[in-house]
Amino acid sequence: MSQAPIAVPSAGAAIRAIALNTFREAIRDRVLYLLLVFAVIVIGVSRLLSLLTVGSEEKIIKDVGLSAISLFGVLTAVFVGVSLVFKEIERRTVYTLLANPVRRWQFVTGKFVGLLVVLALNVVLMFLALAVVLWWHGDSAWPLFPAILLILVELTVVTAYALLFSSLTNPILAAVWTFAVYVSGHLAWSLPLLKLKLPEGPSRLLCEAIYWVVPHLDDLSIKSEVVHGLPLPPGQVGVAALYGISYAALVLALGCLVFERKDFL
Amino acid sequence: MSPPADASLPLRLIGLGKAFRGHLGIGRTVAVEGLDLEVGPGQVFGLLGPNGAGKTTTLKMILGLLRPDTGEVRLFGESPSSPLARARLGYLPENPYFYDYLTAEEFLDFYGRLRGIPAARRRETVAAALHRVGLASRRATPLRKFSKGMVQRLGLAQAIQHDPDLVILDEPMSGLDPIGRREVRELIVGLKRAGKTVFFSSHILQDAEMVCDRVAILDRGRLRAMGRLQDMIAESAPWFEVAVRGPLPEDHGAEVLSQEGHEHLLRVGDEDALARLIDAVRGRGSRVVGIWPRRETLEDLFLRQVGHTPSGSSAREVRS
């Protein structure tokens, strides 16, 4: 019998390996062409603005830039995320992968980390493009940085959901569900107002329940404040980031659980 | 109470069962039922059966991809969910598919990491594995450019690169040409010589016959027969096929297999019957033009146990 040592990778090594593979997959998937589209939009808009508007052009460039970074980030997170797990199951590459001594939760977490790194890279590149355009207009992009940070936190939440749904269903439905969560997350701020208009009883409870479950994505948005240079309450960015990251971790844990119990028919 | 863990036994299945629910929860198909199986160290074990017999389901349960409804799987005494168990095995699925955006090297390196092989040694194992399956020249080729045969070989490479004690192969010969099949057979034999245990499923009996020490025959989810291949085939005595030219004697006492004009093919059960037949033929004035001793093949065994060949042809069709 063989005397080879029984080697099992550490959790960190396994996650790193899977994350690296996911990163490679996304990069080679030409999803990064979206970045080019972004750059074209921002530059195009900034050139057209002088023809179209009266008043501060920088404000509009910043608004367009931040919104585009946010939207493109969400699109990438959803469209890459929802097929991440599904493709592996569909093409059965997950069979050989799980024959290795890795745990299922490490697989899901590795995918999550890999996609996050891709998203972070995208966001940074887009931010740099925006900074260049703003610099050319004589303005600075640096004050926008806290908003960028919170955009990344928002993307973390969206990615966690995309992965969860990717383990549950096909990419189209998973995308629909993830977008549904995204929309609910941005409408969450209106739920307490709605609750007051509802009659006492189960409908109010339901409203309250939805409010607690859904991520409060609007609280993660400080775009208006940074663009207008308004002072932020101290620690707001920190608390918001903490909320977003811990929420995303919960959703990721749920995704790991779902994947753990899965039978690969 | 579950039996004590036995770390020296590469694979043990105890009362394994799995059923699938139909659409919307209606209906229930039993895939595997009451399966008991043991594979000892250094053996080559073939799990045989027609398509739909439950071989793939069994393999998935062995690997932890499916959870059994009843019974247990023990890999070196551990459950498949334990990474320690999976660390000692290598697996090649049927019709493997790998990440087409990676090169062969990157792919093996990735799996090497998942095996906990440290970076320095990984380079060697990757190179050695590629070399062993004849893909050394393609190490930097992206997998999307690989032919089916090359993918199969790469699959073998990832299954053995970490020197596992147990190698599990699902239909390893399917889709291969005769040269490819010979290569796989040689690989299996090579693994056995190195002291490894091999467990594979197949519906191609000829290849199994050539390499297996022990076989299990599975049909419709149940175990029909299991044991050492030689023992099972030897259970039936050898017989003889005799070619006779000319009219047959009346009471030749043999089974007529076929007839063409004046040529007959007869079957006798043992040497005494053979001697009687030769005398009778000579007495009639006809001639014995050929005598072939035959043993039961695995296919015959299969037919006997299951009632049809893996491809579905019945005994009647095979005989003609």
Next chain:
Amino acid sequence: MRARRAVSALLVLACMATATVSGRKLESLAAGRDRSDRLLYLPNGRYLKLASLGQAPLLADLIYIWAIQFYSDYERKERFRYVRHVFGDVVTELDPHYIDAYWIGALILIVEAKDLEGGLALFEKGIAANPDSWILPYLAAWECALAGFPARAAQYFERAAAIDGAPTSVRRMRAAMFSRAGDLEASRAMWQEILADPGSDPTSRAIAERKMVEVSMQIELRDLRNAVARFRDDNGRPPRTLAELESRGYIARVPQGPDSTAYGYDPGTGEVHAPTARVLGGAQ
């Protein structure tokens, strides 16, 4: 075969022709309807905020840009319906800190719709939402002064000067404002000071730049009109072209006007027109 290809090509051509012809017909049918003011029926910004899914500032910008285009169309009838709604209830509800929306909307109301109270209401809304903005009360003060309400102008000046961060020039100008409301050169100098003041934020500086251009244009207009008047007195008739003023030495040089668009001149009546005596005209 060739017959099949010919038939396919013919079918494609037929589809193209049908699409083109019917498309044109559709266009002419729809031409009667003015669809651009469909967008005027925008719901209140508070409800739009729901639909914007976290991109409210961007939506505010888009509606603002559209509104600029809409209100730049001076041929449009009933232009000033909904100015208050679009700028006051939609854009600024979506983005309460959008300073440009407040003062551009107010200026449209004051200068073009001659609705001082409406404009001031918009200014007040902006001041309420942006208590740190000194430029809004400052601009309001100017408008009151130009409209002939010095007392109210003074109040606005007080408010502007009282805000932390207002450049020191604001305080000084307050006094000067009283006496020199009609003095264009002084106005230009005051805006120049704000532009040069390192304490000014970029928004205010941009506004100051705009204002300087406006006032420069008013100065040039005034000088041209004076020159035409003198020419008339001397020669008994208005000059045939503005260039004649230059060649006969009444002015040193024919001014180009902002954005290099020439001043309009009617030799029959002797009137000089500004090319862009309009709030939004400079956006061309």
